[in-house]
Amino acid sequence: MRRSIVSSLLASLTFGSAIPSGGKKHHGIEPDDFVYVDGLRLKDSNGLHYLTGLNYWACMNLAADDSQGGNITRLKIELDQMAAKGVNHLRIMAASEGAPTPQPFRMNPALLEAPGKYNEKIFEGLDRCLDEMSKRSMRATMTLGNEWQWSGGFAQFVSWAENNEPIPYPSSWNLSAPPQRETPRTGWGSYTVEGINAAPYNEFTSFANLIYDNMQAEEWFKDHIKVVMNRRNTVNGRIYNDDPTIMTWELANEPQAANPLGYTGPYNMYLIPNPNDMLFPWVERISTYIRSMAPKQLITVGMESKQGEYYFKKVHNFSTVDYATTHCWVQNWAIYDMYDSSEGNLRQAEDFARAFVRNSSQWSLDIGKPLFLEEFGMARDNWENRNKEYPYLSSASTSHKDAYFETIIGAAMDEFKNGGAYVGTCPWAYGGVWRPETQYINDFGMVWAGDPPHESPGWYDLYDTDEAMNILSRQQKNIAAWIKENKDY
Ligand SMILES: *[C@@H]1O[C@H](CO)[C@@H](O)[C@H](O)[C@H]1NC(C)=O
Ligand SMILES: *[C@@H]1O[C@H](CO)[C@@H](O)[C@H](O)[C@H]1NC(C)=O
Ligand SMILES: *[C@@H]1O[C@H](CO)[C@@H](O)[C@H](O)[C@H]1NC(C)=O
């Protein structure tokens, strides 16, 4: 749409802050405008702060220079796309671990190549990522560790501490495995255990969870936390722990219980409580350590909270944990089937999500802390891809996904408006301009889809042209209008 100069001028007089030359947007986040917790709510200098988030874990790699496989053009296009939809929060990685031995299925190049040894160019990518986010008034969750193999994570620290002991890997997505397309380096690949020290998932998590009890691994993990929190941003000069762009330090992505007494659901869901689980003192030690260096920023753990009420409350009740989190994964937890087009399949997913949101909101109310739904996703209508060359083609429609997103995002907004604990949602994960059909594996073995390197690319991606992005945009507008009407709330 073209607008006349006169109407643009009028608009700039009326809505000054939306025009880049004038108001707040241009300057980005002010140096002292930290997000803080007030009872069950997050606030900033404008009052209530609701999180319209997206997972964008690869930000530091995309923002690194092209000698490291980055693409700053793509980064800026995608940040602009997300900002245009009202996204005000990105959950990103502030850690990734490589190894002296070649390791598959993970972000490459890594930020931390070996204990104490950084790839400065990837760190500069993280600097640029934060600076570009700040310009667009987007805040960050900085994820400091990972239970899973796709960034190195716990298992890599344990391996380092144990003389590079081989990591027992679960079956993961191998881009070079059959079936291969005609053009080299364009996929597809499959889940394989070829070429790795293969093990079942529980063996992998047991290995990763040794970090809770391995003092050398913990020391190196804490060293990383210290370095990243005290870093001076080479683009804008801000010290990370004094930069309000960073809303939150998150201990790790999806830390798991170490000593469960049993599972009462699939996929390690609903644990029989074990008060002596080593996860608990680990959360207390690490969050206390972070607090000592981040008095102005928030801390959360990064739990899925699938483990049930006891674990939820125990993990999030420490005074050094500012708010709680949930992740909701209906397909991974065997509640939804991406090949089943039936209404019943969708309804089952929606019912689960509503109950999960309602239950967790109550648990969080009980301990008096805000709650952020920081991961959820659904595949496209992949029954349409069943007899095609790849099960995750972007050409499939998104009827179930859109309905599901409306439901789960709506459930969290309803909790927010009605005194529940939820303060925002953050779907998984932004793939932006990337598509499986046009993917190209770079010199570092990466395609940078929304799906991380151990999973099939295109499974949970949100693309720039997806209806889901309009759902996020409507969420943001709906909440902004509600906050305006309920200023005294
Ligand atoms: C970087 O991203 C832009 C925008 O998506 C794309 O046109 C370009 O081909 C990418 N460059 C590389 C080296 O992949
Ligand atoms: C991946 O697949 C290729 C091709 O089949 C194979 O050579 C390699 O060992 C596999 N595993 C890894 C970790 O690359
Ligand atoms: C949470 O901590 C408070 C204060 O230490 C304590 O009174 C309360 O019992 C704890 N709640 C749970 C569920 O652990």
Ligand SMILES: *[C@@H]1O[C@H](CO)[C@@H](O)[C@H](O)[C@H]1NC(C)=O
């Ligand atoms: C929610 O809580 C109820 C009551 O404890 C329980 O029966 C139900 O399974 C829970 N649902 C989910 C999805 O957590």
